[in-house]
Amino acid sequence: MNGLPVILVTPDVEEKGSEFGDLAISLSMRYQRTLAGLGAVPLVLSAAISREVIAESVRRCDAVLLTGGEDVDPRVYESRLPAKLRNKVQLTPDGGHRDFREILLIDEAFRQRKPLLAICRGHQILNVALGGTLVADLPTQFPKGLNHRRMDQRAKVVHEVRLESDSLLARIVGAQTLGVNSTHHQAVARVASALRVVGASSDGVIEALELKPSLAASLPWLLGVQFHPERLADRHPEHERIFRAFIEAARKSLDS
Numbered sequence: 001m002n003g004l005p006v007i008l009v010t011p012d013v014e015e016k017g018s019e020f021g022d023l024a025i026s027l028s029m030r031y032q033r034t035l036a037g038l039g040a041v042p043l044v045l046s047a048a049i050s051r052e053v054i055a056e057s058v059r060r061c062d063a064v065l066l067t068g069g070e071d072v073d074p075r076v077y078e079s080r081l082p083a084k085l086r087n088k089v090q091l092t093p094d095g096g097h098r099d100f101r102e103i104l105l106i107d108e109a110f111r112q113r114k115p116l117l118a119i120c121r122g123h124q125i126l127n128v129a130l131g132g133t134l135v136a137d138l139p140t141q142f143p144k145g146l147n148h149r150r151m152d153q154r155a156k157v158v159h160e161v162r163l164e165s166d167s168l169l170a171r172i173v174g175a176q177t178l179g180v181n182s183t184h185h186q187a188v189a190r191v192a193s194a195l196r197v198v199g200a201s202s203d204g205v206i207e208a209l210e211l212k213p214s215l216a217a218s219l220p221w222l223l224g225v226q227f228h229p230e231r232l233a234d235r236h237p238e239h240e241r242i243f244r245a246f247i248e249a250a251r252k253s254l255d256s
Contacts, residue, residue: 008043043057063116
């Protein structure tokens with residue numbers, strides 16, 4: 001073994017004035033504590049939008065983690081979104097730069113064949129980057145569905161997800177159902193052709209994505225989840241196992 005695996009982690013973007021007078025990046029300590037606590041080194045991605053910088057960042061890490069945050073700009077996946085839906089979108093305050101940066105990052109993760117874990121917003125931008133689309137606002141478009149934006153209980157299990165029995169995620173958690181938290185109002189709509197749905201809530205919202213078996217050789221490990229396992233890992237072993245499996249994939253990348 002050549003040391004601890006390094007995980008490249010995407011940060012969120014703060015509004016101007018949250019700390020300084022300009023935009024700043026931020027990252028929940030939960031991601032960092034979970035990764036470090038399980039034997040990995042978290043490395044925060046630069047805010048630079050440069051193929052060269054992003055490619056070199058991926059080259060120096062052993063896996064990539066896409067984190068949560070505000071909505072993906074609908075112009076990336078839907079040019080004619082109705083105004084009533086467009087007004088529900090809560091954009092990152094950097095004019096879409098985070099979207100572009102993470103699309104480049106996903107492309108580089110595939111080019112360099114690095115394990116990839118995509119959480120909440122990350123799950124959504126992964127689908128978009130590979131050619132899929134999003135539901136802009138679940139309460140408006142699916143008013144009879146579950147309440148998926150349980151911000152008051154963001155670190156608690158609020159509903160179950162049904163898992164495909166042959167999926168990576170089912171093997172990781174050791175079950176075909178998984179209790180999850182839920183803090184999103186958008187979701188995956190049309191699934192990218194490279195991906196398959198391996199988890200859904202009772203109202204049909206897509207909660208987990210993996211590569212199709214025919215494309216599994218294009219990346220050593222990939223999982224997208226609509227929930228936040230980093231907020232549950234300290235109390236729910238099944239969510240900790242998601243990070244353990246990811247870090248193990250990163251370790252294999254390090255040793256190869």
